[in-house]
Amino acid sequence: xxxxxxxxxxxxxxxxxxxxxxxxxxxxxxxxxxxxxxxxxxxxxxxxxxxxxxxxxxxxxxxxxxxxxxxxxxxxxxxxxxxxxxxxxxxxxxxxxxxxxxxxxxxxxxxxxxxxxxxxxxxxxxxxxxxxxxxxxxxxxxxxxxxxxxxxxxxxxxxxxxxxxxxxxxxxxxxxxxxxxxxxxxxxxxxxxxxxxxxxxxxxxxxxxxxxxxxxxxxxxxxxxxxxxxxxxxxxxxxxxxxxxxxxxxxxxxxxxxxxxxxxxxxxxxxxxxxxxxxxxxxxxxxxxxxxxxxxxxxxxxxxxxxxxxxxxxxxxxxxxxxxxxxxxxxxxxxxxxxxxxxxxxxxxxxxxxxxxxxxxxxxxxxxxxxxxx
Numbered sequence: 001x002x003x004x005x006x007x008x009x010x011x012x013x014x015x016x017x018x019x020x021x022x023x024x025x026x027x028x029x030x031x032x033x034x035x036x037x038x039x040x041x042x043x044x045x046x047x048x049x050x051x052x053x054x055x056x057x058x059x060x061x062x063x064x065x066x067x068x069x070x071x072x073x074x075x076x077x078x079x080x081x082x083x084x085x086x087x088x089x090x091x092x093x094x095x096x097x098x099x100x101x102x103x104x105x106x107x108x109x110x111x112x113x114x115x116x117x118x119x120x121x122x123x124x125x126x127x128x129x130x131x132x133x134x135x136x137x138x139x140x141x142x143x144x145x146x147x148x149x150x151x152x153x154x155x156x157x158x159x160x161x162x163x164x165x166x167x168x169x170x171x172x173x174x175x176x177x178x179x180x181x182x183x184x185x186x187x188x189x190x191x192x193x194x195x196x197x198x199x200x201x202x203x204x205x206x207x208x209x210x211x212x213x214x215x216x217x218x219x220x221x222x223x224x225x226x227x228x229x230x231x232x233x234x235x236x237x238x239x240x241x242x243x244x245x246x247x248x249x250x251x252x253x254x255x256x257x258x259x260x261x262x263x264x265x266x267x268x269x270x271x272x273x274x275x276x277x278x279x280x281x282x283x284x285x286x287x288x289x290x291x292x293x294x295x296x297x298x299x300x301x302x303x304x305x306x307x308x309x310x311x312x313x314x315x316x317x318x319x320x321x322x323x324x325x326x327x328x329x330x331x332x333x334x335x336x337x338x339x340x341x342x343x344x345x346x347x348x349x350x351x352x353x354x355x356x357x358x359x360x361x362x363x364x365x366x367x368x369x370x371x372x373x374x
Contacts, residue, residue, distance in 0.1 A: 019042055027051040051084065057089060088119065104168050129143050200371075232257055246338070251265050315329070329351065
């Protein structure tokens with residue numbers, strides 16, 4: 001059953017819910033995903049929010065995990081911004097390896113059963129458990145057994161295959177569908193993927209931090225003609241290399257993207273807090289979302305947070321044609337088409353800025369609680 005937003009979001013005055021969020025992200029890292037903004041807004045509205053980060057061990061430090069700086073604070077609750085954050089560090093955890101999927105699935109099963117009183121206690125007292133897309137579906141069976149009366153909501157910010165999650169997690173998600181009370185997707189095109197689920201399936205798009213996005217900042221740029229790209233998902237370094245060579249009078253700023261060899265007019269920045277990233281977005285001339293094509297990646301037209309942020313401040317942007325959607329400030333190209341890429345960039349650079357209507361994260365948090373508990 002697909003429920004339109006207008007029918008699902010009538011206010012019911014839900015207050016003071018106890019909410020557990022299970023995510024690969026940690027609330028305290030510099031990297032900000034949609035779940036960070038939602039958690040913050042839920043806490044601001046008086047909900048008791050426990051944010052538990054999963055899939056972390058000594059292997060994570062070897063692999064350059066952004067949570068490594070939190071290692072001394074792992075396995076204990078810490079209050080931040082009015083919510084409780086916890087990094088669950090285990091002796092080991094499954095990582096992507098060239099082994100049969102059945103073996104990977106067995107490893108995830110073993111990992112999901114490891115002792116974690118913090119997880120069990122938070123689940124046992126929760127009214128609402130949010131399972132974020134990623135490896136968190138491996139824990140659905142566990143939290144349902146602990147919390148038979150809680151509402152379990154699977155929030156699909158990405159399709160697992162598109163995000164490169166092992167197939168065994170998709171298999172687990174399908175098998176645990178009976179233990180899920182609701183599926184929330186961030187793009188309409190994701191809904192058919194969950195047709196086999198016998199529960200409400202609801203589209204609630206991303207929001208942005210409107211007040212923060214539009215506050216005045218000082219330009220971080222030394223000269224004119226700047227383009228910016230943020231994040232690492234499906235990052236197409238070839239597109240950046242092509243653009244940098246074709247438009248040498250522009251400086252291309254890559255924030256938190258994978259490190260590669262680029263022309264001299266490409267500046268690589270480490271991942272940074274959103275407050276430091278914001279001036280780069282606000283004062284750029286062109287935004288870039290250089291996604292590689294992947295299975296079902298068309299949902300990025302609705303779900304790409306960076307493209308939504310660009311649009312909210314009126315920054316013209318280029319992206320692959322599958323991520324354009326119905327957005328006037330996005331200029332598409334076919335991946336691998338160098339000429340089309342350069343033409344899209346030229347059109348974006350010549351377009352006047354105009355902010356697009358966008359909802360705030362507070363609205364998203366309210367809607368999520370209303371549809372789950374209202």
